[in-house]
Amino acid sequence: MTLMTTIEEESVPKKSVVIHKKNLRLKSVLSYLYQEGACTLAQLADVAHTSIPSVTGLVEQLMEEGWVSSNGIVTGNNGRRPALFGLRPDGHYVIVLDSNTHDTRLLIVNPLRQIVFQRTVNRRLEDTAEFLDFLAQFVTETLAGSVIPKTAILAMGLAIPGLIDARRDLNLTYSSLNPTSQSITAWLEERLDLPVYLINDTKATALGENRFGGGLGKKHVLSINIDWGVGLGIILDGKVFQGASGYAGELGHIQVDPDGELCYCGKVGCLDTITSASSLVRRVQRAVLDGCVSQLAAQQNDVSQITIHHVIEAAHQGDAFAIDQLHETGYQLGKGLSIAINLFNPEVIIVDGVLAQAAVFITNPIEQAINKHCLSGFRNDLTVEVTKLNGAAKWLGTHAYVMENLFADF
Amino acid sequence: MTLMTTIEEESVPKKSVVIHKKNLRLKSVLSYLYQEGACTLAQLADVAHTSIPSVTGLVEQLMEEGWVSSNGIVTGNNGRRPALFGLRPDGHYVIVLDSNTHDTRLLIVNPLRQIVFQRTVNRRLEDTAEFLDFLAQFVTETLAGSVIPKTAILAMGLAIPGLIDARRDLNLTYSSLNPTSQSITAWLEERLDLPVYLINDTKATALGENRFGGGLGKKHVLSINIDWGVGLGIILDGKVFQGASGYAGELGHIQVDPDGELCYCGKVGCLDTITSASSLVRRVQRAVLDGCVSQLAAQQNDVSQITIHHVIEAAHQGDAFAIDQLHETGYQLGKGLSIAINLFNPEVIIVDGVLAQAAVFITNPIEQAINKHCLSGFRNDLTVEVTKLNGAAKWLGTHAYVMENLFADF
DNA sequence: CAATGTTTTTAAAAATATTTATTAACTCAG
DNA sequence: CTGAGTTAATAAATATTTTTAAAAACATTG
CATH class of the missing domain: 1.10.10.10 (Winged helix-like DNA-binding domain superfamily/Winged helix DNA-binding domain)
Known part of the structure; x- marks a missing residue:
């Protein structure tokens, strides 16, 4: 093509x-x-x-x-x-495929960044070899069923979590995804007959924010994505920063507590174990069982029903316990972020992911931690913001990544 | 001009x-x-x-x-x-001025990077307003006494330690240096009638390594400068990475031990307090006083005479105590570096500064710590090296910084 | 040692881009 | 509603750059 x-x-x-x-x-x-x-x-x-x-x-x-x-x-x-x-809005469409720990979503996006077609399937990213098969089939099927002709589609961008080897296009975290003798992109390109670009979801989010969101026009942007883990997306000099192999930005697995919990990565006391949304929920559930004072205690008979959304909702309604819990997470996160700030000296930090809805309940403690743990010079040129893109940052960034790479290949 | x-x-x-x-x-x-x-x-x-x-x-x-x-x-x-x-080697000379915690050194360098004139004065960088006066006078005097005509000199590069605001050309660490209503460079330019470029010494060292040393041809290079503190110089995409304000790379002041010593920066448990050459010497001196078994114990009657060079020398002669001490410093440093590796995903780490002479006695423990604290993906594409430039990295980097900036201004 | 092949340099021709000048489209004031 | 003032698009002229071709410099080999 x-x-x-x-x-x-x-x-x-x-x-x-x-x-x-x-x-x-x-x-x-x-x-x-x-x-x-x-x-x-x-x-x-x-x-x-x-x-x-x-x-x-x-x-x-x-x-x-x-x-x-x-x-x-x-x-x-x-x-x-x-x-x-x-x-022109017609033709030159790009498929944005977003497979994450919740579901898998396919968008067809035109050059004006308008979604012309959209389909979500309730299947989460799996660490299995079959999952790539599923993805390819999902794309093929969806295209067959849509009115958009295959020839009008230029390329596909795939945003997934995990440590991505950007030179070889492999996923080290979900390593079963990697085809035996090919890269993920080469495998998909062969199946779909389309150029495929692979990008880590957090990096895509950061790019989206830099191009169309809070980081617009800024040169150095950090974007944190708080969900199952803590993802750090880095924009330096207006470009996604990948590092030598594509692993740059692994903030979630720096050790912040040598005596902490065992992380799923095998190390101990990773930031992930303390400041992810899932660990926050776990802490809340435990506290509710222990009989804490909070409107969340209403769920005491089945704490597994408590989600991060409940906690955030409670905080917005003034629940002191929920606010404290968010504060604790934000503060610890801010402590970890301070390290990144010391090293990257960014202009903006943008909070993305589910915790973004907590707004000031999460940004305030982050700022507080930064004030304590960073030298004043760093703070003066830095703002902490919550995303204004309403969850669109990831697909926008993926689309931008594909388009900019296509243009670069001219 | x-x-x-x-x-x-x-x-x-x-x-x-x-x-x-x-x-x-x-x-x-x-x-x-x-x-x-x-x-x-x-x-x-x-x-x-x-x-x-x-x-x-x-x-x-x-x-x-x-x-x-x-x-x-x-x-x-x-x-x-x-x-x-x-x-051409004649004309277009650049002055490289290196003022540090040991002495102040002036080089006149030709476009072939040959030193055509050199003068060192035994005055260390001071945090006083007068020091800038001294620098200007030192340059003027030296030029007056040299055979090189003032008109043949293109520009000057000043390499100094400290947190440097690269946009305003101020030094936040040695803040008394900053003129009242001007930048350091503007002040010097006025006095010397020469374009002046200011660069943090560690960043200059990193640039020198990237252009002419171990990091040659590499895109992402970290250079650590172990001396009074721990300085991290960052090269990303073949360029000195400054960050938004020029503070990028403050590895020395990230907290690694919440219960640690008070750092001169005002915070507690900074990496600097544990892994700098000076803190290593302090630990050795204390141990010698406490009667440890080592050839360094010969200095027991006046431990203040023990310098970092003695420790390194002892290690090279096989002194187990010295080796252990270097190992401890290297390991802690490697732990701190692991954080930077997780975030920057570099290709090479180059050890510079006085501890570079410790060679494998410092690189081995660093590698050991990296192996323990970084995910395998990061390690596979990474080498840890000792500088081969014999201390020239800093002035070479400063010269390159000046020349490249001059060219860029065309 | 001349003939052949290789690569750089110089010179002339062709292609391409930029300036300048002109024309066109439009406001606004009187 | 007309003419002065502005800005954009187009056309012609000018300048620059690249391409092509030819010449020069050198090595190798029969």
């Missing part, structure tokens, strides 16, 4: 510099249009570092290829109004 | 794209020549993404401006031998 009419000749071994430069300009035009929406030729000439006549030619080419369409004109300005150009 | 005959016109508000592109090409040619030494036109055309006739023009221009000279021809190859071009 070709991305676009390649400018390249058939049998030229070394890419000519003029083609290389033209591709570079096409890439920056498309990236800019993707990020900013409709733009004028002047703006595009600016970002592509070229002249208006040149960029006019590029845009014409992209219009012929179905990427771009004329998109009205600017109003209100003085003088002649510039024409606007933007990505 | 102009870097080179600017191609820019006098009163053009918006830089024309053709000038911008030419400057970009000049920059990549100069950077490449600086990094690689002598090159052929074909190589330069390659890195500048342009044609050979074009790069020939650029090189001719740089030769006229005194940057570049013809540098012999390649021998041995088949076919016509290409001419080599390289930076």
Whole structure:
């Protein structure tokens, strides 16, 4: 599947510099249009570092290829109004597949980041070889049943949790997923006949926040995803930071308590064991059994029914016990985050995941811990925010990851 | 002071794209020549993404401006031998000023990274307003006494320890250094009539290692500098990582022991209090007083004479006590480093500073700790090395920092 | 030692991009 | 509602860069 009419000749071994430069300009035009929406030729000439006549030619080419369409004109300005150009919403769809510990979700997203099709299935990510089969089948089936023709789909992005080897596209945590002699992406690409991009879910969330959420325009962003564990997504210099192998950001498994609980990773006293949403719920359940004073005590006869949502709900209603519990988790999390802050010196920290709904009940204790455990210099340039994307950060980030990689491959 | 005959016109508000592109090409040619030494036109055309006739023009221009000279021809190859071009060693000198807790050192370095003049004065970095005066005077005096004309000097790089605000060029640790209403660099620039670049010493060391030492060609490098404290220098994507404000990499002040010693930073149980060379010496001195079995016990009547060099020397001679002490420091350091590894997922860790002389006596325990505290994925792609630059990493890195910034400003 | 093959350099031609100038579209004031 | 003032798009002219071709420099080999 070709991305676009390649400018390249058939049998030229070394890419000519003029083609290389033209591709570079096409890439920056498309990236800019993707990020900013409709733009004028002047703006595009600016970002592509070229002249208006040149960029006019590029845009014409992209219009012929179905990427771009004329998109009205600017109003209100003085003088002649510039024409606007933007990505076309039809065609060039990307599949975003999000498989996590709750369910599996497939989105078909257009270049304007609108969801044109959506399907969720109640099957959670499993550490089995069959699960990849399921994913491939799920995609194939869904596509067969949808009105969107396969040829209109450009690529797929797969966001999953776990330690992902970004060079070999393997998942070290859910290692049964890895095909015997191939990468996850190569396996899926073969089955689906589509370019596939693999990204860790937390990294996708961070990218989504950086491109379209609270971290918009910021260079260095940390995003924490509090769910089963604590995931840290890192944006440095406006790019997803992967590290040498793709494992960067394992905050959940740094040791914070040498005498702590045994973590599922095999080590002792990991941050995960203290500050994840699941450990919070476990603590609450135990306390309710022990007869604590709280509206959550109403569930005393079946504490297993208590979920993180109940705790957050209770806190919002003023339940002191719930607030204290969230405070404790937030404070411990903030302590762990302080380490990351000392090392990364970020501009924003964005709280994502289920605990984001706890709003100030989680950000306040985090800030408190940061104030105590970081030098003042770090704090002055730092804000702690809760996501405003309402859970969309992950798929938005996955989509952006796919699109930006596609553009980069020109 | 102009870097080179600017191609820019006098009163053009918006830089024309053709000038911008030419400057970009000049920059990549100069950077490449600086990094690689002598090159052929074909190589330069390659890195500048342009044609050979074009790069020939650029090189001719740089030769006229005194940057570049013809540098012999390649021998041995088949076919016509290409001419080599390289930076000229005369002129375009850069002053490297290194002020630390031991002494203050001034180097004049040519574009080939050869030291053409050197002067060390036995005055250590002080947290006083007068110290900046001293630095300026030291530079002025030295220049006046040297045969190198002031006009041949392009810029100065100042490497100092401490938390440096890279956007405002202030030192938060040695805060008395900061001029009342200016940055450190602006103040020095005014006094010396030279562009001045400020860089944290550990970051300079990391850059030196990445460009010319063990981290050569690697993308993600951590360099630890063990001296009075523990400094972590971070190279990500081949660039010095500064973070939002320039504070990135404060490994020394993450809390590793909540019940530990009080650190000079005001917090408790910082890594610095456990793993710095100075704390190691303190522990050794105490043990010697307590009558431990070691060749170091010979100094029992005046333990204050025992330095880190004695301990390392003893270890190399097989002294079990010294080896144990180094092991303990290395292991604790490795534990702290494991956190940074979990977050940065680097390719190499390079040990610098006085403890580098301890060689395997320090790297072995570090590796041991990493093996215990990091997931296997991280370890597989990671090596721990001792610097091979013999203490030159810092000034080499400072020089590279200045040169690369100068080129970038074209 | 000349012929052949290889690679760099230089020169001329072709392609491409940028500037400048012109035309078009539109406000707003009088 | 007309003309001055603005800004955008287009066209023509200019400049630059790349490509292609030819020449030069050198090694190898029969």
